[in-house]
Amino acid sequence: MSGNLHSLTAHEIRKMMDSGSVAAPAVLDAVLRRIGHIDGKVKATVLVNKARAAESAASSKPGRLSGIPVLIKDNICVKDELTTCGSRILDGFKPPYDATVVRKLNDEGAVLIGKANMDEFAFGSSCETSCYGPTRNPWDLGRIPGGSSGGSAAAVAADETICAIGSDTGGSIRQPAALCGVVGLKPTYGRVSRYGLIAFASSLDQIGPITKDVEDSALLLSVIAGHDEMDSTSVDIPVPDYAKSLKKDVKGLRIGVPKEYFVKGIDPQVEQAVRSAIGVLKDLGAVVTDIGLPHTGYAVSTYYIIGPAEASSNLARFDGVQYGFRATDAKDMIDMYVQTRSKGFGKEAKRRILLGTYCLSSGYYDAYYLKALKVRTKIREDFDRAFASCDCIVTPTSPTPAFRIGEKTGDPLAMYLSDVYTIPANLAGLPGISVPCGFSSDGLPIGLQILAKAFDEETMFRAAYSFEQSTGHHKKRPTI
């Protein structure tokens, strides 16, 4: 009976539970056995708390996610559970409180199974900078799963969990979802509370679900969305019932295709898969129009000023005083800070802290940081103009399928450019979803990104669901 429970979606399992054909402990058992079998190869998890999960599954607490196993990215606080952001500097840190999303998941009966690997402090596009070592792509263990929520995406793709939670600052949910062949959603900035998410870039970070299909994505967003007084940037507007947007109907929907996203650097197989996905939407009755987002080419530059600037400020709190790792043989207070930070942060974290500190330092602030904030306005205005003539925007999620482990670690700029299609939505605060839209000749997944207006996740879901249901790429799973 429980042979392949781990390969089901949350809504499928909920249906079975409601009819009494399966119980939460059996689902948990299937998922834990799957982790036991394959996580030694994939290395998607950094912590699995079997006892806690078993207790939660046995309690059969009612709710929209009752009995559904969920894996949490390691930068989201779970009370009394190791939370390290994949960094040595948070060695041993057990938060004294739950993040709001964790509380909401628990309130709806979800079974939290553990923590997912990630790039250190979410700094990366490949999940290679974690202090725990790299996560591998379940479709090809020699390749990266994408990042920074690489553990969350790989675990969902490999059926090591039913669904997962990630965070997205420049594409960290959507890009790994694309590269692992699953569904990844970054909600509108302010839609989901960031309370308890260890901050990377506070004006860009947003928490979202990684799931096996669009229906689960809508289900999870319904649970985690909403205003929270603990996050002053969360927006106080009603959360719609996203299940109602799951209609296979895009007749008359105006879909914009930005020409700036199909330029040099895109893998021809990615372009072909995305073009054919646009054709599918057109055949379903959508009205496809060409649009311009003229400042697209400046988004990566803007992001790599604003992101590191905010990060260098946010990461100042890691000084060995209140939590985590502290260097022990310091001669005075300042030396303790310096030694703790020098030994505690990895290479990429230091690179971003240095870059951000440089952009904010006296004499450079106006030239870099302020300039980037102004270009951010231009990028936002591009989208405002585009959305006057379309309801959603369709693009590739990533310019290439998954690259090889180690391929870009020696070239930070090449790594940064792999987020070229996902960064603009963070700068503009817009919601975006990546859904599987095909495979390369090597059998690697390719993702389609759908962006919508701020707080219009419903239109995004409608387009994503219609596409998914008429193609079925999401049903294909890797063999490990």
Next chain:
Amino acid sequence: MKIIDNDTVRHVAHLARISLDEGECAQYCSELHLIIRYISKLNEIDTADVLPTSHAVSTLKNVYRKDILKPSLSVDEALKNAPAREGDFFKVPQIIEGK
């Protein structure tokens, strides 16, 4: 043109309370040079009359909470993760010179 030199990297590292050895300094210097050269393409855009966006969701105004007493973390919970503790305080190396 050299945008950033070893001394600047050292200065920035000092501001960020990070120490670098010679090799790290040279490596970060050459990497940051390439990154900053790339991001400098923002200078192609005229932003003279453009207002900065520090926050993408423009509907937000200053948010205040009500000034009422509420339970928060206990001292023990707040100090639970401290690398070193003395009584109800975080313990740190000596800051002020002399005894």
